[in-house]
Amino acid sequence: MRAFQISTFGESPVLADVPRPHPGRDEVLVRIAACGLNFADLLTIKGEYQEKPALPATLGMELAGTVDALGPDAPPSLLGKRVAVFSGGGGLAEYGAFPASRCVPLPDSMSFAEAAGFQVAYGTSHVALDHKTRLQPGETLLVLGAAGGVGLTAVEIGKLMGARVIACARGPQKLRAAGIAGADHLVDSETEDLREQVKALGGADVVYDPVGGAQFTAALRACKPEARILIIGFASGDVPRIPANHLLVKNVSVQGLYWGGYLHFRPDVLTRSMGRLFGWYSEGRLRPHISHTLPLSRAQEALDLLRDRRSTGKVVVTTDQA
Incomplete structure:
Protein backbone atom coordinates (compact mmCIF):
# COMPACT_ATOMS: atom_id res chain seq x y z
CA MET A 1 0.00 0.00 0.00
CA ARG A 2 0.99 3.66 -0.28
CA ALA A 3 1.83 5.74 2.80
CA PHE A 4 3.15 9.30 3.19
CA GLN A 5 6.05 8.94 5.62
CA ILE A 6 8.94 10.68 7.30
CA SER A 7 12.15 8.77 7.99
CA THR A 8 14.17 11.65 9.51
CA PHE A 9 12.87 14.64 11.45
CA GLY A 10 13.38 17.88 9.56
CA GLU A 11 13.39 16.25 6.13
CA SER A 12 10.55 16.19 3.59
CA PRO A 13 8.11 13.26 3.74
CA VAL A 14 7.84 10.87 0.81
CA LEU A 15 5.11 8.66 -0.63
CA ALA A 16 6.38 5.13 -0.06
CA ASP A 17 5.25 1.57 -0.81
CA VAL A 18 5.00 -0.25 2.52
CA PRO A 19 3.44 -3.52 3.74
CA ARG A 20 -0.23 -3.44 4.63
CA PRO A 21 -0.57 -3.66 8.45
CA HIS A 22 -2.37 -6.38 10.38
CA PRO A 23 -4.65 -5.46 13.30
CA GLY A 24 -3.52 -6.37 16.80
CA ARG A 25 -5.73 -7.97 19.44
CA ASP A 26 -7.82 -4.87 20.22
CA GLU A 27 -7.39 -3.22 16.84
CA VAL A 28 -9.24 -2.91 13.56
CA LEU A 29 -7.90 -2.55 10.03
CA VAL A 30 -9.39 0.53 8.38
CA ARG A 31 -9.53 1.01 4.62
CA ILE A 32 -8.80 4.74 4.69
CA ALA A 33 -10.86 7.03 2.49
CA ALA A 34 -9.79 10.46 3.74
CA CYS A 35 -7.37 12.09 6.19
CA GLY A 36 -7.68 15.56 7.71
CA LEU A 37 -4.50 17.60 8.06
CA ASN A 38 -3.57 19.57 11.17
CA PHE A 39 -0.87 22.06 12.12
CA ALA A 40 0.49 19.30 14.37
CA ASP A 41 1.45 17.34 11.23
CA LEU A 42 3.84 20.15 10.29
CA LEU A 43 5.34 20.12 13.80
CA THR A 44 5.73 16.34 13.62
CA ILE A 45 7.77 16.62 10.41
CA LYS A 46 10.15 19.02 12.16
CA GLY A 47 10.31 16.87 15.31
CA GLU A 48 8.72 19.64 17.37
CA TYR A 49 5.37 18.06 18.27
CA GLN A 50 4.86 17.12 21.93
CA GLU A 51 4.52 13.42 21.01
CA LYS A 52 7.34 12.22 18.75
CA PRO A 53 6.56 9.06 16.75
CA ALA A 54 9.02 6.25 16.17
CA LEU A 55 10.58 6.52 12.71
CA PRO A 56 9.75 5.84 9.96
CA ALA A 57 6.32 7.25 10.67
CA THR A 58 3.21 7.76 8.55
CA LEU A 59 1.71 11.22 8.99
CA GLY A 60 -1.99 12.04 9.46
CA MET A 61 -3.59 12.35 12.88
CA GLU A 62 -7.28 11.89 12.01
CA LEU A 63 -8.99 9.87 9.33
CA ALA A 64 -12.17 8.26 8.11
CA GLY A 65 -12.82 5.02 6.28
CA THR A 66 -14.37 1.56 6.49
CA VAL A 67 -13.43 -1.19 8.94
CA ASP A 68 -12.04 -3.97 6.75
CA ALA A 69 -10.82 -6.53 9.30
CA LEU A 70 -10.81 -7.14 13.06
CA GLY A 71 -8.28 -8.20 15.66
CA PRO A 72 -9.31 -11.15 17.88
CA ASP A 73 -10.68 -8.93 20.68
CA ALA A 74 -12.18 -6.11 18.58
CA PRO A 75 -16.00 -5.75 18.68
CA PRO A 76 -17.55 -7.75 15.80
CA SER A 77 -20.15 -4.99 15.32
CA LEU A 78 -17.46 -2.70 13.85
CA LEU A 79 -16.78 -4.87 10.78
CA GLY A 80 -17.88 -3.03 7.65
CA LYS A 81 -18.77 0.13 9.57
CA ARG A 82 -17.94 3.64 8.33
CA VAL A 83 -15.85 5.22 11.09
CA ALA A 84 -13.80 8.25 12.04
CA VAL A 85 -10.58 7.61 13.95
CA PHE A 86 -8.37 9.94 15.95
CA SER A 87 -5.25 7.90 15.32
CA GLY A 88 -2.47 10.30 16.31
CA GLY A 89 -0.68 9.15 13.14
CA GLY A 90 -0.99 6.77 10.22
CA GLY A 91 -3.84 8.55 8.44
CA LEU A 92 -2.00 9.48 5.23
CA ALA A 93 -2.08 5.94 3.90
CA GLU A 94 -4.42 3.53 2.16
CA TYR A 95 -4.83 1.27 5.20
CA GLY A 96 -4.13 1.52 8.91
CA ALA A 97 -4.47 -0.60 12.05
CA PHE A 98 -5.91 1.36 14.98
CA PRO A 99 -7.38 0.69 18.44
CA ALA A 100 -11.06 -0.21 18.19
CA SER A 101 -11.72 2.14 21.11
CA ARG A 102 -10.79 5.12 18.93
CA CYS A 103 -13.33 4.35 16.22
CA VAL A 104 -16.47 6.50 16.10
CA PRO A 105 -19.31 5.29 13.80
CA LEU A 106 -20.40 7.99 11.37
CA PRO A 107 -23.87 9.40 10.78
CA ASP A 108 -25.19 8.20 7.43
CA SER A 109 -25.31 11.79 6.17
CA MET A 110 -21.62 12.52 6.89
CA SER A 111 -19.13 12.12 4.05
CA PHE A 112 -15.68 10.61 4.60
CA ALA A 113 -14.09 13.99 3.80
CA GLU A 114 -16.21 15.77 6.43
CA ALA A 115 -15.55 13.04 8.99
CA ALA A 116 -11.79 13.07 8.38
CA GLY A 117 -11.55 16.72 9.40
CA PHE A 118 -14.19 16.70 12.11
CA GLN A 119 -12.79 15.26 15.33
CA VAL A 120 -9.71 17.37 16.09
CA GLY A 260 -5.43 14.58 22.42
CA GLY A 261 -4.03 14.54 25.95
CA TYR A 262 -7.48 13.73 27.33
CA LEU A 263 -7.22 10.28 25.77
CA HIS A 264 -4.66 9.43 28.44
CA PHE A 265 -6.28 10.83 31.60
CA ARG A 266 -9.95 11.78 30.94
CA PRO A 267 -11.23 9.95 27.84
CA ASP A 268 -14.78 10.42 29.13
CA VAL A 269 -14.47 14.16 28.38
CA LEU A 270 -13.83 13.39 24.70
CA THR A 271 -16.56 10.74 24.54
CA ARG A 272 -19.20 13.13 25.87
CA SER A 273 -17.97 15.91 23.60
CA MET A 274 -18.06 13.73 20.47
CA GLY A 275 -21.57 12.59 21.33
CA ARG A 276 -22.75 16.19 21.50
CA LEU A 277 -20.91 17.20 18.31
CA PHE A 278 -22.17 14.31 16.17
CA GLY A 279 -25.65 15.06 17.52
CA TRP A 280 -25.35 18.68 16.42
CA TYR A 281 -24.12 17.55 13.02
CA SER A 282 -27.06 15.16 12.58
CA GLU A 283 -29.43 18.01 13.48
CA GLY A 284 -27.86 20.19 10.78
CA ARG A 285 -26.42 22.67 13.31
CA LEU A 286 -22.77 22.21 12.27
CA ARG A 287 -21.48 22.79 8.74
CA PRO A 288 -17.89 21.53 8.34
CA HIS A 289 -15.87 23.74 6.01
CA ILE A 290 -13.31 22.06 3.77
CA SER A 291 -11.37 24.49 1.61
CA HIS A 292 -9.19 21.98 -0.28
CA THR A 293 -9.40 18.27 -1.06
CA LEU A 294 -6.35 16.67 -2.70
CA PRO A 295 -5.39 13.06 -3.51
CA LEU A 296 -2.74 11.16 -1.57
CA SER A 297 -0.30 11.62 -4.46
CA ARG A 298 -0.43 15.38 -3.75
CA ALA A 299 -0.12 15.17 0.04
CA GLN A 300 2.90 17.49 0.07
CA GLU A 301 0.87 20.17 -1.74
CA ALA A 302 -1.84 19.77 0.87
CA LEU A 303 0.66 20.30 3.69
CA ASP A 304 2.05 23.34 1.88
CA LEU A 305 -1.44 24.90 1.82
CA LEU A 306 -1.52 24.55 5.59
CA ARG A 307 2.04 25.80 6.09
CA ASP A 308 1.56 28.85 3.87
CA ARG A 309 -1.84 29.69 5.41
CA ARG A 310 -3.57 29.53 2.05
CA SER A 311 -6.48 27.48 3.37
CA THR A 312 -9.65 28.25 5.29
CA GLY A 313 -11.17 25.54 7.44
CA LYS A 314 -9.78 22.07 6.81
CA VAL A 315 -7.46 20.58 4.20
CA VAL A 316 -8.31 16.94 3.46
CA VAL A 317 -6.32 14.29 1.61
CA THR A 318 -8.25 11.44 -0.04
CA THR A 319 -7.36 7.99 -1.33
CA ASP A 320 -9.26 5.93 -3.89
CA GLN A 321 -10.64 3.75 -1.07
CA ALA A 322 -14.01 5.53 -0.60
Whole structure:
Protein backbone atom coordinates (compact mmCIF):
# COMPACT_ATOMS: atom_id res chain seq x y z
CA MET A 1 0.00 0.00 0.00
CA ARG A 2 0.99 3.66 -0.28
CA ALA A 3 1.83 5.74 2.80
CA PHE A 4 3.15 9.30 3.19
CA GLN A 5 6.05 8.94 5.62
CA ILE A 6 8.94 10.68 7.30
CA SER A 7 12.15 8.77 7.99
CA THR A 8 14.17 11.65 9.51
CA PHE A 9 12.87 14.64 11.45
CA GLY A 10 13.38 17.88 9.56
CA GLU A 11 13.39 16.25 6.13
CA SER A 12 10.55 16.19 3.59
CA PRO A 13 8.11 13.26 3.74
CA VAL A 14 7.84 10.87 0.81
CA LEU A 15 5.11 8.66 -0.63
CA ALA A 16 6.38 5.13 -0.06
CA ASP A 17 5.25 1.57 -0.81
CA VAL A 18 5.00 -0.25 2.52
CA PRO A 19 3.44 -3.52 3.74
CA ARG A 20 -0.23 -3.44 4.63
CA PRO A 21 -0.57 -3.66 8.45
CA HIS A 22 -2.37 -6.38 10.38
CA PRO A 23 -4.65 -5.46 13.30
CA GLY A 24 -3.52 -6.37 16.80
CA ARG A 25 -5.73 -7.97 19.44
CA ASP A 26 -7.82 -4.87 20.22
CA GLU A 27 -7.39 -3.22 16.84
CA VAL A 28 -9.24 -2.91 13.56
CA LEU A 29 -7.90 -2.55 10.03
CA VAL A 30 -9.39 0.53 8.38
CA ARG A 31 -9.53 1.01 4.62
CA ILE A 32 -8.80 4.74 4.69
CA ALA A 33 -10.86 7.03 2.49
CA ALA A 34 -9.79 10.46 3.74
CA CYS A 35 -7.37 12.09 6.19
CA GLY A 36 -7.68 15.56 7.71
CA LEU A 37 -4.50 17.60 8.06
CA ASN A 38 -3.57 19.57 11.17
CA PHE A 39 -0.87 22.06 12.12
CA ALA A 40 0.49 19.30 14.37
CA ASP A 41 1.45 17.34 11.23
CA LEU A 42 3.84 20.15 10.29
CA LEU A 43 5.34 20.12 13.80
CA THR A 44 5.73 16.34 13.62
CA ILE A 45 7.77 16.62 10.41
CA LYS A 46 10.15 19.02 12.16
CA GLY A 47 10.31 16.87 15.31
CA GLU A 48 8.72 19.64 17.37
CA TYR A 49 5.37 18.06 18.27
CA GLN A 50 4.86 17.12 21.93
CA GLU A 51 4.52 13.42 21.01
CA LYS A 52 7.34 12.22 18.75
CA PRO A 53 6.56 9.06 16.75
CA ALA A 54 9.02 6.25 16.17
CA LEU A 55 10.58 6.52 12.71
CA PRO A 56 9.75 5.84 9.96
CA ALA A 57 6.32 7.25 10.67
CA THR A 58 3.21 7.76 8.55
CA LEU A 59 1.71 11.22 8.99
CA GLY A 60 -1.99 12.04 9.46
CA MET A 61 -3.59 12.35 12.88
CA GLU A 62 -7.28 11.89 12.01
CA LEU A 63 -8.99 9.87 9.33
CA ALA A 64 -12.17 8.26 8.11
CA GLY A 65 -12.82 5.02 6.28
CA THR A 66 -14.37 1.56 6.49
CA VAL A 67 -13.43 -1.19 8.94
CA ASP A 68 -12.04 -3.97 6.75
CA ALA A 69 -10.82 -6.53 9.30
CA LEU A 70 -10.81 -7.14 13.06
CA GLY A 71 -8.28 -8.20 15.66
CA PRO A 72 -9.31 -11.15 17.88
CA ASP A 73 -10.68 -8.93 20.68
CA ALA A 74 -12.18 -6.11 18.58
CA PRO A 75 -16.00 -5.75 18.68
CA PRO A 76 -17.55 -7.75 15.80
CA SER A 77 -20.15 -4.99 15.32
CA LEU A 78 -17.46 -2.70 13.85
CA LEU A 79 -16.78 -4.87 10.78
CA GLY A 80 -17.88 -3.03 7.65
CA LYS A 81 -18.77 0.13 9.57
CA ARG A 82 -17.94 3.64 8.33
CA VAL A 83 -15.85 5.22 11.09
CA ALA A 84 -13.80 8.25 12.04
CA VAL A 85 -10.58 7.61 13.95
CA PHE A 86 -8.37 9.94 15.95
CA SER A 87 -5.25 7.90 15.32
CA GLY A 88 -2.47 10.30 16.31
CA GLY A 89 -0.68 9.15 13.14
CA GLY A 90 -0.99 6.77 10.22
CA GLY A 91 -3.84 8.55 8.44
CA LEU A 92 -2.00 9.48 5.23
CA ALA A 93 -2.08 5.94 3.90
CA GLU A 94 -4.42 3.53 2.16
CA TYR A 95 -4.83 1.27 5.20
CA GLY A 96 -4.13 1.52 8.91
CA ALA A 97 -4.47 -0.60 12.05
CA PHE A 98 -5.91 1.36 14.98
CA PRO A 99 -7.38 0.69 18.44
CA ALA A 100 -11.06 -0.21 18.19
CA SER A 101 -11.72 2.14 21.11
CA ARG A 102 -10.79 5.12 18.93
CA CYS A 103 -13.33 4.35 16.22
CA VAL A 104 -16.47 6.50 16.10
CA PRO A 105 -19.31 5.29 13.80
CA LEU A 106 -20.40 7.99 11.37
CA PRO A 107 -23.87 9.40 10.78
CA ASP A 108 -25.19 8.20 7.43
CA SER A 109 -25.31 11.79 6.17
CA MET A 110 -21.62 12.52 6.89
CA SER A 111 -19.13 12.12 4.05
CA PHE A 112 -15.68 10.61 4.60
CA ALA A 113 -14.09 13.99 3.80
CA GLU A 114 -16.21 15.77 6.43
CA ALA A 115 -15.55 13.04 8.99
CA ALA A 116 -11.79 13.07 8.38
CA GLY A 117 -11.55 16.72 9.40
CA PHE A 118 -14.19 16.70 12.11
CA GLN A 119 -12.79 15.26 15.33
CA VAL A 120 -9.71 17.37 16.09
CA ALA A 121 -11.09 20.74 14.96
CA TYR A 122 -14.58 20.48 16.40
CA GLY A 123 -13.44 18.42 19.38
CA THR A 124 -10.77 20.96 20.33
CA SER A 125 -13.17 23.89 20.16
CA HIS A 126 -16.00 22.16 22.01
CA VAL A 127 -13.83 20.87 24.86
CA ALA A 128 -12.13 24.28 25.05
CA LEU A 129 -15.30 26.35 25.21
CA ASP A 130 -17.57 23.95 27.08
CA HIS A 131 -15.35 21.93 29.41
CA LYS A 132 -12.47 24.34 30.03
CA THR A 133 -13.84 27.91 30.00
CA ARG A 134 -17.56 27.21 30.56
CA LEU A 135 -18.50 29.80 27.96
CA GLN A 136 -21.87 31.34 28.88
CA PRO A 137 -24.66 32.76 26.70
CA GLY A 138 -24.20 36.49 26.21
CA GLU A 139 -20.45 36.46 26.83
CA THR A 140 -18.06 37.88 24.23
CA LEU A 141 -15.76 35.33 22.62
CA LEU A 142 -12.69 36.53 20.70
CA VAL A 143 -11.40 33.93 18.22
CA LEU A 144 -7.89 34.44 16.82
CA GLY A 145 -6.96 32.66 13.59
CA ALA A 146 -10.70 32.52 13.01
CA ALA A 147 -10.51 31.16 9.45
CA GLY A 148 -8.21 28.24 10.26
CA GLY A 149 -9.12 24.61 10.86
CA VAL A 150 -9.91 25.04 14.55
CA GLY A 151 -10.72 28.76 14.39
CA LEU A 152 -13.80 28.36 12.20
CA THR A 153 -15.16 25.64 14.48
CA ALA A 154 -14.66 27.91 17.50
CA VAL A 155 -16.72 30.61 15.79
CA GLU A 156 -19.44 28.11 14.92
CA ILE A 157 -19.58 26.46 18.35
CA GLY A 158 -19.34 29.80 20.16
CA LYS A 159 -22.47 30.95 18.34
CA LEU A 160 -24.26 27.68 19.11
CA MET A 161 -23.47 28.24 22.80
CA GLY A 162 -25.01 31.72 22.68
CA ALA A 163 -21.89 33.92 22.70
CA ARG A 164 -21.26 37.14 20.81
CA VAL A 165 -18.30 36.25 18.59
CA ILE A 166 -15.49 38.54 17.43
CA ALA A 167 -13.44 36.85 14.70
CA CYS A 168 -9.88 37.93 13.91
CA ALA A 169 -8.33 36.70 10.66
CA ARG A 170 -6.04 37.90 7.89
CA GLY A 171 -7.63 39.47 4.81
CA PRO A 172 -11.16 39.81 3.39
CA GLN A 173 -11.45 36.25 2.05
CA LYS A 174 -10.72 34.65 5.41
CA LEU A 175 -12.94 37.12 7.26
CA ARG A 176 -15.75 36.27 4.85
CA ALA A 177 -15.45 32.60 5.86
CA ALA A 178 -15.62 33.56 9.55
CA GLY A 179 -18.69 35.67 8.87
CA ILE A 180 -20.43 32.78 7.14
CA ALA A 181 -19.60 30.60 10.18
CA GLY A 182 -21.55 33.06 12.34
CA ALA A 183 -19.14 35.73 13.64
CA ASP A 184 -20.87 38.92 14.79
CA HIS A 185 -17.82 41.19 14.34
CA LEU A 186 -14.78 40.85 12.08
CA VAL A 187 -11.26 42.20 12.69
CA ASP A 188 -8.60 42.12 9.96
CA SER A 189 -5.28 41.29 11.62
CA GLU A 190 -3.39 42.75 8.63
CA THR A 191 -4.92 46.22 8.64
CA GLU A 192 -6.62 46.81 11.99
CA ASP A 193 -5.42 47.22 15.58
CA LEU A 194 -6.75 44.12 17.34
CA ARG A 195 -6.56 45.57 20.84
CA GLU A 196 -8.35 48.79 19.94
CA GLN A 197 -11.04 47.08 17.88
CA VAL A 198 -11.89 44.57 20.61
CA LYS A 199 -11.85 47.20 23.36
CA ALA A 200 -14.19 49.36 21.26
CA LEU A 201 -16.59 46.39 21.21
CA GLY A 202 -16.50 46.16 25.00
CA GLY A 203 -13.64 43.70 25.51
CA ALA A 204 -13.47 39.91 25.57
CA ASP A 205 -14.72 37.48 28.23
CA VAL A 206 -13.06 34.50 26.55
CA VAL A 207 -10.11 34.43 24.10
CA TYR A 208 -9.54 31.39 21.89
CA ASP A 209 -5.92 31.53 20.70
CA PRO A 210 -4.35 29.04 18.27
CA VAL A 211 -1.94 31.73 17.02
CA GLY A 212 0.23 33.05 19.87
CA GLY A 213 2.80 35.80 19.34
CA ALA A 214 1.77 39.43 19.10
CA GLN A 215 -1.91 38.56 18.77
CA PHE A 216 -1.88 36.92 22.20
CA THR A 217 -0.42 40.09 23.70
CA ALA A 218 -2.99 42.31 21.99
CA ALA A 219 -5.87 40.03 23.03
CA LEU A 220 -4.69 39.96 26.64
CA ARG A 221 -4.78 43.75 26.72
CA ALA A 222 -8.34 43.69 25.35
CA CYS A 223 -9.67 41.32 28.02
CA LYS A 224 -12.35 42.22 30.52
CA PRO A 225 -11.73 41.57 34.23
CA GLU A 226 -12.02 37.84 35.01
CA ALA A 227 -11.59 36.89 31.35
CA ARG A 228 -10.35 33.42 30.40
CA ILE A 229 -7.70 32.93 27.72
CA LEU A 230 -7.39 29.54 26.04
CA ILE A 231 -4.00 28.66 24.55
CA ILE A 232 -4.67 26.19 21.73
CA GLY A 233 -1.39 26.45 19.79
CA PHE A 234 1.24 28.70 18.25
CA ALA A 235 0.60 28.88 14.50
CA SER A 236 2.59 32.14 14.37
CA GLY A 237 5.69 30.23 15.47
CA ASP A 238 6.06 32.58 18.45
CA VAL A 239 5.34 31.27 21.96
CA PRO A 240 4.37 34.39 23.92
CA ARG A 241 5.73 35.37 27.32
CA ILE A 242 2.83 35.81 29.72
CA PRO A 243 3.10 38.89 31.99
CA ALA A 244 1.85 37.53 35.30
CA ASN A 245 1.32 41.03 36.69
CA HIS A 246 -1.32 41.73 34.01
CA LEU A 247 -3.14 38.53 34.95
CA LEU A 248 -3.11 39.59 38.59
CA VAL A 249 -4.39 43.12 38.02
CA LYS A 250 -7.30 42.02 35.81
CA ASN A 251 -7.95 38.66 37.54
CA VAL A 252 -7.46 36.97 34.15
CA SER A 253 -6.99 33.20 33.82
CA VAL A 254 -4.82 31.56 31.14
CA GLN A 255 -5.50 27.90 30.35
CA GLY A 256 -3.83 25.46 27.99
CA LEU A 257 -5.63 22.81 25.98
CA TYR A 258 -4.14 19.75 24.29
CA TRP A 259 -7.21 17.88 23.08
CA GLY A 260 -5.43 14.58 22.42
CA GLY A 261 -4.03 14.54 25.95
CA TYR A 262 -7.48 13.73 27.33
CA LEU A 263 -7.22 10.28 25.77
CA HIS A 264 -4.66 9.43 28.44
CA PHE A 265 -6.28 10.83 31.60
CA ARG A 266 -9.95 11.78 30.94
CA PRO A 267 -11.23 9.95 27.84
CA ASP A 268 -14.78 10.42 29.13
CA VAL A 269 -14.47 14.16 28.38
CA LEU A 270 -13.83 13.39 24.70
CA THR A 271 -16.56 10.74 24.54
CA ARG A 272 -19.20 13.13 25.87
CA SER A 273 -17.97 15.91 23.60
CA MET A 274 -18.06 13.73 20.47
CA GLY A 275 -21.57 12.59 21.33
CA ARG A 276 -22.75 16.19 21.50
CA LEU A 277 -20.91 17.20 18.31
CA PHE A 278 -22.17 14.31 16.17
CA GLY A 279 -25.65 15.06 17.52
CA TRP A 280 -25.35 18.68 16.42
CA TYR A 281 -24.12 17.55 13.02
CA SER A 282 -27.06 15.16 12.58
CA GLU A 283 -29.43 18.01 13.48
CA GLY A 284 -27.86 20.19 10.78
CA ARG A 285 -26.42 22.67 13.31
CA LEU A 286 -22.77 22.21 12.27
CA ARG A 287 -21.48 22.79 8.74
CA PRO A 288 -17.89 21.53 8.34
CA HIS A 289 -15.87 23.74 6.01
CA ILE A 290 -13.31 22.06 3.77
CA SER A 291 -11.37 24.49 1.61
CA HIS A 292 -9.19 21.98 -0.28
CA THR A 293 -9.40 18.27 -1.06
CA LEU A 294 -6.35 16.67 -2.70
CA PRO A 295 -5.39 13.06 -3.51
CA LEU A 296 -2.74 11.16 -1.57
CA SER A 297 -0.30 11.62 -4.46
CA ARG A 298 -0.43 15.38 -3.75
CA ALA A 299 -0.12 15.17 0.04
CA GLN A 300 2.90 17.49 0.07
CA GLU A 301 0.87 20.17 -1.74
CA ALA A 302 -1.84 19.77 0.87
CA LEU A 303 0.66 20.30 3.69
CA ASP A 304 2.05 23.34 1.88
CA LEU A 305 -1.44 24.90 1.82
CA LEU A 306 -1.52 24.55 5.59
CA ARG A 307 2.04 25.80 6.09
CA ASP A 308 1.56 28.85 3.87
CA ARG A 309 -1.84 29.69 5.41
CA ARG A 310 -3.57 29.53 2.05
CA SER A 311 -6.48 27.48 3.37
CA THR A 312 -9.65 28.25 5.29
CA GLY A 313 -11.17 25.54 7.44
CA LYS A 314 -9.78 22.07 6.81
CA VAL A 315 -7.46 20.58 4.20
CA VAL A 316 -8.31 16.94 3.46
CA VAL A 317 -6.32 14.29 1.61
CA THR A 318 -8.25 11.44 -0.04
CA THR A 319 -7.36 7.99 -1.33
CA ASP A 320 -9.26 5.93 -3.89
CA GLN A 321 -10.64 3.75 -1.07
CA ALA A 322 -14.01 5.53 -0.60
